[in-house]
Amino acid sequence: MNIITVDNYSEMSKTAAQLVEQQLSENRESVLGLATGSTPLGLYEQMIKGHKERGISYQKVQTLNLDEYRGPGKTHPNSYYTFMCEKLFNQLDIPLENVHLPDGIAQPVEEECRRYEALFDRIGPPHLQILGMGTNGHIGFNEPGTSEHSLTHCVKLEESTRANNARFFTSAEEVPTHAITLGIASILKSGKILLLASGQKKAKAVKRLLDQEISEAFPASFLWKHPNVTLIVDREAYQLVQQERR
Numbered sequence: 001m002n003i004i005t006v007d008n009y010s011e012m013s014k015t016a017a018q019l020v021e022q023q024l025s026e027n028r029e030s031v032l033g034l035a036t037g038s039t040p041l042g043l044y045e046q047m048i049k050g051h052k053e054r055g056i057s058y059q060k061v062q063t064l065n066l067d068e069y070r071g072p073g074k075t076h077p078n079s080y081y082t083f084m085c086e087k088l089f090n091q092l093d094i095p096l097e098n099v100h101l102p103d104g105i106a107q108p109v110e111e112e113c114r115r116y117e118a119l120f121d122r123i124g125p126p127h128l129q130i131l132g133m134g135t136n137g138h139i140g141f142n143e144p145g146t147s148e149h150s151l152t153h154c155v156k157l158e159e160s161t162r163a164n165n166a167r168f169f170t171s172a173e174e175v176p177t178h179a180i181t182l183g184i185a186s187i188l189k190s191g192k193i194l195l196l197a198s199g200q201k202k203a204k205a206v207k208r209l210l211d212q213e214i215s216e217a218f219p220a221s222f223l224w225k226h227p228n229v230t231l232i233v234d235r236e237a238y239q240l241v242q243q244e245r246r
């Protein structure tokens, strides 16, 4: 794992954007794996800036998102589809037929999981996968206990994950109880993985990741099995690792 330490959230986002732009300059038809949550928002702002100020084009890019809540349909304000449109897609030149997320209301859910995994394999796997990490080490919505062999599946969200994500909803009860997520094995199919971690809240998780103990109890630890992972971590998120080294 290549580790890049930076001062703060803004530096993390700019460094990540440079790596995304490098990927696009190598291949303007790149497939990008995208994440939701607060962590990648600064990166998305930088991508929008790059598009508006320097004409970086996403016309030929395809995107595959990691996950989608079960319940709210595509156009619902709380869906990850809406989140991605508002925070990124609507401000780039990417055609909406090039953006892909699981369908949160499709029935039966098992069939939707199979469809999304097949789509992921057909369009992807991503050349570059962007990842954030939950405080419990989840990646996508792969909660502790998820097998490293898992493909796209429906998960029951941990209460801590629902609580952490409640800030995006008007009330905590509104946070869906289930989600569809790419599995660990799906994520590890990506060519390159870019993991972002920022702020004190992530310090314990970063420390645990860098302890290098690979276990289902901490899903992000499976990233050690991938040959090309870059972690961009800011000072606050890295502080426990640094304290130990002193």
Ligand SMILES: N[C@@H]1[C@@H](O)[C@H](O)[C@@H](COP(=O)(O)O)O[C@@H]1O
Binding pocket: 035, 036, 037, 038, 039, 040, 066, 067, 131, 132, 133, 134, 135, 138, 139, 140, 141, 161, 165
């Ligand atoms: N499904 C997403 C994950 O993909 C994300 O990495 C995680 C961390 O969120 P944040 O970046 O807001 O800390 O939140 C959600 O659960």
